[in-house]
Amino acid sequence: xxxxxxxxxxxxxxxxxxxxxxxxxxxxxxxxxxxxxxxxxxxxxxxxxxxxxxxxxxxxxxxxxxxxxxxxxxxxxxxxxxxxxxxxxxxxxxxxxxxxxxxxxxxxxxxxxxxxxxxxxxxxxxxxxxxxxxxxxxxxxxxxxxxxxxxxxxxxxxxxxxxxxxxxxxxxxxxxxxxxxxxxxxxxxxxxxxxxxxxxxxxxxxxxxxxxxxxxxxxxxxxxxxxxxxxxxxxxxxxxxxxxxxxxxxxxxxxxxxxxxxxxxxxxxxxxxxxxxxxxxxxxxxxxxxxxxxxxxxxxxxxxxxxxxxxxxxxxxxxxxxxxxxxxxxxxxxxxxxxxxxxxxxxxxxxxxxxxxxxxxxxxxxxxxxxxxxxxxxxxxxxxxxxxxxxxxxxxxxxxxxxxxxxxxxxxxxxxxxxxxxxxxxxxxxxxxxxxxxxxxxxxxxxxxxxxxxxxxxxxxxxxxxxxxxxxxxxxxxxxxxxxxxxxxxxxxxxxxxxxxxxxxxxxxxxxxxxxxxxxxxxxxxxxxxxxxxxxxxxxxxxxxxxxxxxxxxxxxxxxxxxxxxxxxxxxxxxxxxxxxxxxxxxxxxxxxxxxxxxxxxxxxxxxxxxxxxxxxxxxxxxxxxxxxxxxxxxxxxxxxxxxxxx
Amino acid sequence: xxxxxxxxxxxxxxxxxxxxxxxxxxxxxxxxxxxxxxxxxxxxxxxxxxxxxxxxxxxxxxxxxxxxxxxxxxxxxxxxxxxxxxxxxxxxxxxxxxxxxxxxxxxxxxxxxxxxxxxxxxxxxxxxxxxxxxxxxxxxxxxxxxxxxxxxxxxxxxxxxxxxxxxxxxxxxxxxxxxxxxxxxxxxxxxxxxxxxxxxxxxxxxxxxxxxxxxxxxxxxxxxxxxxxxxxxxxxxxxxxxxxxxxxxxxxxxxxxxxxxxxxxxxxxxxxxxxxxxxxxxxxxxxxxxxxxxxxxxxxxxxxxxxxxxxxxxxxxxxxxxxxxxxxxxxxx
Numbered sequence: 007x008x009x010x011x012x013x014x015x016x017x018x019x020x021x022x023x024x025x026x027x028x029x030x031x032x033x034x035x036x037x038x039x040x041x042x043x044x045x046x047x048x049x050x051x052x053x054x055x056x057x058x059x060x061x062x063x064x065x066x067x068x069x070x071x072x073x074x075x076x077x078x079x080x081x082x083x084x085x086x087x088x089x090x091x092x093x094x095x096x097x098x099x100x101x102x103x104x105x106x107x108x109x110x111x112x113x114x115x116x117x118x119x120x121x122x123x124x125x126x127x128x129x130x131x132x133x134x135x136x137x138x139x140x141x142x143x144x145x146x147x148x149x150x151x152x153x154x155x156x157x158x159x160x161x162x163x164x165x166x167x168x169x170x171x172x173x174x175x176x177x178x179x180x181x182x183x184x185x186x187x188x189x190x191x192x193x194x195x196x197x198x199x200x201x202x203x204x205x206x207x208x209x210x211x212x213x214x215x216x217x218x219x220x221x222x223x224x225x226x227x228x229x230x231x232x233x234x235x236x237x238x239x240x241x242x243x244x245x246x247x248x249x250x251x252x253x254x255x256x257x258x259x260x261x262x263x264x265x266x267x268x269x270x271x272x273x274x275x276x277x278x279x280x281x282x283x284x285x286x287x288x289x290x291x292x293x294x295x296x297x298x299x300x301x302x303x304x305x306x307x308x309x310x311x312x313x314x315x316x317x318x319x320x321x322x323x324x325x326x327x328x329x330x331x332x333x334x335x336x337x338x339x340x341x342x343x344x345x346x347x348x349x350x351x352x353x354x355x356x357x358x359x360x361x362x363x364x365x366x367x368x369x370x371x372x373x374x375x376x377x378x379x380x381x382x383x384x385x386x387x388x389x390x391x392x393x394x395x396x397x398x399x400x401x402x403x404x405x406x407x408x409x410x411x412x413x414x415x416x417x418x419x420x421x422x423x424x425x426x427x428x429x430x431x432x433x434x435x436x437x438x439x440x441x442x443x444x445x446x447x448x449x450x451x452x453x454x455x456x457x458x459x460x461x462x463x464x465x466x467x468x469x470x471x472x473x474x475x476x477x478x479x480x481x482x483x484x485x486x487x488x489x490x491x492x493x494x495x496x497x498x499x500x501x502x503x504x505x506x507x508x509x510x511x512x513x514x515x516x517x518x519x520x521x522x523x524x525x526x527x528x529x530x531x532x533x534x535x536x537x538x539x540x541x542x543x544x545x546x547x548x549x550x551x552x553x554x555x556x557x558x559x560x561x562x563x564x565x566x567x568x569x570x571x572x573x574x575x576x577x578x579x580x581x582x583x584x585x586x587x588x589x590x591x592x593x594x595x596x597x598x599x600x601x602x603x604x605x606x607x608x609x610x611x612x613x614x615x616x617x618x619x620x621x622x623x624x625x626x627x628x629x630x631x632x633x634x635x636x637x638x639x640x641x642x643x644x645x646x647x648x649x650x651x652x653x
Numbered sequence: 654x655x656x657x658x659x660x661x662x663x664x665x666x667x668x669x670x671x672x673x674x675x676x677x678x679x680x681x682x683x684x685x686x687x688x689x690x691x692x693x694x695x696x697x698x699x700x701x702x703x704x705x706x707x708x709x710x711x712x713x714x715x716x717x718x719x720x721x722x723x724x725x726x727x728x729x730x731x732x733x734x735x736x737x738x739x740x741x742x743x744x745x746x747x748x749x750x751x752x753x754x755x756x757x758x759x760x761x762x763x764x765x766x767x768x769x770x771x772x773x774x775x776x777x778x779x780x781x782x783x784x785x786x787x788x789x790x791x792x793x794x795x796x797x798x799x800x801x802x803x804x805x806x807x808x809x810x811x812x813x814x815x816x817x818x819x820x821x822x823x824x825x826x827x828x829x830x831x832x833x834x835x836x837x838x839x840x841x842x843x844x845x846x847x848x849x850x851x852x853x854x855x856x857x858x859x860x861x862x863x864x865x866x867x868x869x870x871x872x873x874x875x876x877x878x879x880x881x882x883x884x885x886x887x888x889x890x891x892x893x894x895x896x897x898x899x900x901x902x903x904x905x906x907x908x909x910x911x912x913x914x915x916x917x918x919x920x921x922x923x924x925x926x927x928x929x930x931x932x933x934x935x936x937x938x939x940x941x942x943x944x945x946x947x948x949x950x951x952x953x954x955x956x957x958x959x960x961x962x963x964x965x966x967x968x969x970x971x972x973x974x975x976x977x978x979x980x981x982x983x984x985x986x
Contacts, residue, residue: 090829095939096743171709246736246746256744264744281743281750283931284829312829315929325816327829349817504685 041073042300048085050307051291060291061148063302068140070125072295074303074646077115080624082297083648088308089329089622094316096280099263100214101333102287102309106272107640108294110137110210110218115642117529117635119207123151123271123294125193132202132583133180139193144292145269149223153189158222160187162229163258168251177209177216202583208531213637217260221269228254273304273645285311295645304645326350329619330647332357332631332638337405338477340615351620356408356613360632363414363522363607365481367391367469368545371566371604374513377459383566386442388603392431393439394492400484400609404477414522414607415596419630421529422592430600432607436491443492457493466495470515473500478519481608511548518545522607527632530589537595538576539564546605568602621650661968665961672957673950677724680946680953686716687741687944714741727947737954738947742940747951751933757826758932760844761925765852766913769859776860777867782894784872796864799857805927808854812928821846825929854924866905874898907970914963915956 047055047063054060076082093101112122121127123143128136143151164174174184178197185197197206209216226232228241230250242253257265266276271294274287287309295303314322319334324346335343343354369382369391381387397411413432416422443457448465450458457465467489471478482498489496498519501509509515525532535541539550542561550569552561564570572595579591599605614631624647631638688707711717715726730736736746743750776796780789815821822828827843874880875898883893922934929935933952940949 171712246734246739259744262744281745281752283825310829314825315926315935318927318929321813322822325822327822504683504689 041070042296042298044300045071045296046085046299046301048289048302048307050085050289054291066144066148066292067296067302068125068143068294070140071302072122072140074295074297074643076298076624076646077626079626079628080646082299082301083305083623083646084650085301085305085307085648087306087621087649088310089306089619089644089647089649090310090312090327091330092314092319092322092328092334093311094314094319094334096264096282096285096313097262098313098333099276099280099285099311100261101638102274102276102311103215103261103263103272104213104637105639105644106274107637107643108272109212109215111207112211113635113641117527117641119211119531127207129207132204133199134196135198135203135206136190136194136196139195140294141193143271143294145221145223145271146275146290146292147221147224147269148292149221149269151219151271152192153195154192155219155222156195157187157189158225159218159220162222162231163220164218166251168230168249169254175216177203177205178218202581204531204580204582204588205533208533208635211635213634213640214261220258220260224267224269225254225258228257274306274309283313285313287311293645297646305648306645323352323617324350326352326619328352328617329622329649330625330639330644331617332614335615335617337612337615340613343615343617350617352617353620354615354617355627357616357629357631358417358419358611359614360417360419360526360630360636361522361524361610362416362526363605363610364409364612365478365519365608366414366522367485367606367608368510368518368520369606370510370513370516370518370545371547371569372511372513372549372562373516375516377461377463378516381446381459384446385568385602386446388606389431390439390442390446390492391489391494392603392606393433393435393442394489394494395485395606395608396434396488397432397609398434399488400481403484404480405609405612408613409609410611411609412607413600413603414605414610415600416523416528417526417611420527422589422596424593424596427596427600431603432600434488436488439492451493455493456495464495465493466497467517468497468499468515469517469519470499470501470506470509471519472503472506474503482519485608507543510545511542511552513549520545522605522610524633526610527630527635528592529635530585530592532635534576534579534592534595537599538572539569540573540576568598568604572598619649623648623650657972658969661965665965668961669954669957673728673954674724676950676953676957677727677946678720680941680944680949681720681723683944685944686711687714687946688716690942690944691741710741714739727950737951740940740945740948742943742945742948747948750948751936751952751955754931754933754936757930758934761826761848761851761855761930761932762913764848765855765859768852768856769863772856773860773863773867777864778871778894778899780864781868781871781875784868793864793868796861800861802857804854804858804924807857808850808924808927811850811854815850819846826851826931851924851928851930854928863906867902870902870905871898874901904971904975907974908967910970911960911963911965911967914959914966 045063045067047066051060051063055062060066091101093099108123110121110123111119111127114120121138123140125138125140127138128134130136137156139151139153145151160174163169164178173179178185180199180201180203183200185199185203188196188198190196210218228238228250230238233250238250238253242248242250245253245256247253247256257268259265260268260270263270263272263276264280266279270276270290273290273293273295275290276285277288278285289304289307293303297303297305312327316334319328319331320339320342322328323331323335324343326346326349329352340354340356347353369388371379371382373379373382392413401407401409401411410417411432412428413430415428417428418425448457448459450462452458452464454464459465469482469485471482479498479500482496486496486498506515506518510518523536525534525536528534536544538554539547540554542548542552542555544551547564547566547569549561550564553563554561554573564573575591575595575598579588582588582591616625616629616631618625625639626642629642630636635641688711692707715723718726727738730738738747739745740747740750773796776792780786780792783789826847827840828847831840831843877898880893880898883897884890888896922938924930925932925934926938937949937952939945940952
């Protein structure tokens with residue numbers, strides 16, 4: 007089977023999908039319109055073009071630029087202006103890679119994969135990927151972006167034992183085997199695996215993407231294979247590093263965006279070398295997208311990131327010091343932000359968030375106490391606990407009723423959403439919960455009305471938290487009250503992230519509170535790894551997750567049948583060749599999770615305040631704020647945001 | 654006198670060595686390392702982490718080795734190459750990270766000290782000479798108010814008022830567009846505009862202590878017979894005050910210089926964090942939080958070094974000022 011995802015194919019499927027998803031009228035899209043006849047260069051480069059230091063816009067763009075098609079809530083804009091953002095620490099310069107969102111393939115607003123830096127891509131049998139670059143595409147320094155950049159990454163970075171001691175990244179390996187990499191022409195490369203690799207394209211489109219290309223012309227001067235040894239040695243010593251690979255890794259950080267010399271393909275390029283309190287990003291003259299009228303994007307000339315104490319960001323925002331801010335703003339600051347709208351000349355909107363649960367309880371199936379382990383392993387017990395939580399009350403008391411109740415599962419808006427799954431065992435029903443507990447033979451009670459465990463101890467559950475948010479303590483207070491009606495006493499124990507993790511892994515902690523599924527708006531192509539024991543940071547089965555992630559060297563193999571079943575399903579998903587198959591596996595996994603109540607979701611879709619400067623245009627008012635897929639503002643294409651002339 | 658100095662100097666080296674061990678051990682005490690803190694932080698923001706990359710980094714930074722070995726490497730770097738290590742968070746040698754912030758820290762601390770002295774000396778002297786007068790009570794009351802108000806609260810309130818009424822940007826030491834600009838008159842003015850909030854906030858607490866100490870010291874001296882004698886000999890009141898009791902009352906302040914030097918660097922970390930000042934205080938706090946151990950170690954070493962030097966200097970000054978101290982030093986020899 008061959009799926010050509012080029013100019014037309016994906017468009018039809020995206021319309022079909024947008025109908026299914028009910029997500030509205032498409033998004034800024036990346037092909038389909040006829041290519042404009044002439045291109046309009048921003049005034050910003052007017053002088054450099056006249057003086058000849060920069061080629062004309064026609065020569066700067068690829069032969070076929072990506073043409074943006076606007077969504078209903080967006081409109082063509084004008085060039086110019088500065089956008090200011092606040093960040094919590096210097097490391098956050100990487101947000102410009104996240105927001106810039108130039109990817110080989112990217113998600114459109116309906117979470118469908120579409121080519122972006124690539125002109126098109128072809129997938130055969132889920133294992134042969136042919137990537138077509140845009141002829142004439144250039145890095146931000148004007149050097150051509152070609153198949154050589156892919157070859158450099160694969161041969162000289164991924165396969166170099168000093169730069170990648172662990173071998174190529176895991177998404178490029180299937181069953182521990184490397185792909186066959188071929189350069190078919192200057193603009194076409196192909197990766198061929200033995201078996202399907204469903205992780206490949208999503209990894210390229212991720213918020214923190216796998217960069218399978220590198221600006222070879224720049225990095226070669228730091229590579230032992232190409233560089234002059236004496237000069238390389240001097241440069242290494244100058245940075246006080248011990249070997250060339252450390253120097254190469256330091257210079258080669260496309261994600262962190264902290265090296266102004268490193269060419270980029272993103273809409274804005276960094277011009278500030280740290281340490282600094284203020285980072286200036288200027289427009290990339292060779293950026294590959296244009297608007298329908300032929301204006302080269304981005305519209306905005308400069309983006310300025312300012313470092314500030316995270317706790318001050320809300321106050322600074324209300325003083326009007328930012329044009330686009332969601333980071334370090336939380337729902338409980340909404341009223342404060344709303345109050346400052348006039349003074350700070352901005353509007354604050356509430357975007358949906360897309361975690362399967364904002365917070366969830368994780369009964370530790372690997373808990374050391376054998377009596378409790380016995381109970382946690384019993385699905386009826388977990389169901390009773392879930393039925394005994396009054397989610398409506400939590401929603402009303404803490405979130406003004408704006409959250410979405412239900413268990414820890416995908417949200418409305420995901421193609422996999424099914425209300426019967428989301429609300430299974432998640433409606434408040436004390437009577438039913440008590441019946442279930444009685445049915446387990448837990449009928450003995452002490453003089454305070456608490457049920458007794460089989461060995462005579464009173465039923466007291468301790469829930470441990472990372473101790474960072476008072477919100478968690480508030481929620482647990484409500485859970486405490488409703489569980490008391492089941493005859494179960496609950497204590498909360500705030501500790502510290504690292505300690506919590508260790509206690510969960512060693513089985514000392516009985517239950518933890520933490521954020522729920524990150525893939526709350528998953529498509530069938532998103533990895534369902536979170537639903538199976540694959541990672542030691544999964545608080546309900548850390549030892550099983552450790553077993554999987556360490557390839558059986560540490561931890562213990564999953565002992566509960568449902569966990570084994572989920573792991574098998576996950577492995578099936580990895581080798582599935584069609585989207586239908588993957589969707590079926592996803593549904594089955596979600597179904598199992600909901601029915602077996604492996605985690606207890608509390609509340610989901612807590613809105614995220616997004617502050618938008620009064621003159622900033624094209625930022626949607628109704629949208630989803632999510633890391634992956636989504637890249638926060640990324641899928642709404644900040645390169646199409648523009649600044650209206652204001653006072 | 655010479656041996657006195659020499660002895661003082663020779664004690665400094667082992668002191669610093671012991672301090673360096675303590676610092677290193679304490680930084681390493683909390684569970685995890687820089688990378689595990691990084692993972693947790695990223696995950697708390699909803700981002701995912703590349704496990705392979707982390708293992709690679711852990712190896713490269715030597716975080717997988719035992720503490721003793723890490724310490725030995727750190728010391729070796731310092732003594733043999735003057736290399737204080739590498740900041741994981743900033744991807745730079747630590748010395749390059751600190752640069753600018755030291756300068757701003759010193760400006761703030763210096764202005765603050767100046768502010769406290771200018772305010773508290775006249776008040777202290779006045780309330781000592783006019784003990785229990787209405788003015789003494791009022792000034793003392795205000796001083797105590799300053800001491801009792803939590804710094805960070807005062808910082809928040811002043812910052813808010815400054816923003817609403819004077820339109821000064823919240824936090825920071827200058828208007829945003831001056832950041833990373835070369836120095837100019839306008840930039841200096843902007844800094845001056847922003848400086849008064851932290852100076853007042855950090856200064857108020859110090860002012861009260863200084864006033865009380867000066868007042869108490871002076872009162873002690875003013876009761877002494879030599880004051881009466883001087884007065885009987887017809888010395889003018891001001892001259893008398895400044896020439897004798899005041900001079901003796903100053904002793905504790907000179908002894909305090911030792912503490913002032915490290916303050917120049919660490920100047921009120923909490924206030925700086927609240928006000929988002931680009932000084933070394935928040936830098937140190939962040940380094941400790943994220944377990945960026947070489948950066949934290951470097952800053953703490955600097956502070957210790959300054960404390961030790963400060964102590965040395967105040968010893969010198971005291972010895973010069975007060976013969977009793979000098980003599981004790983010689984007698985021990």
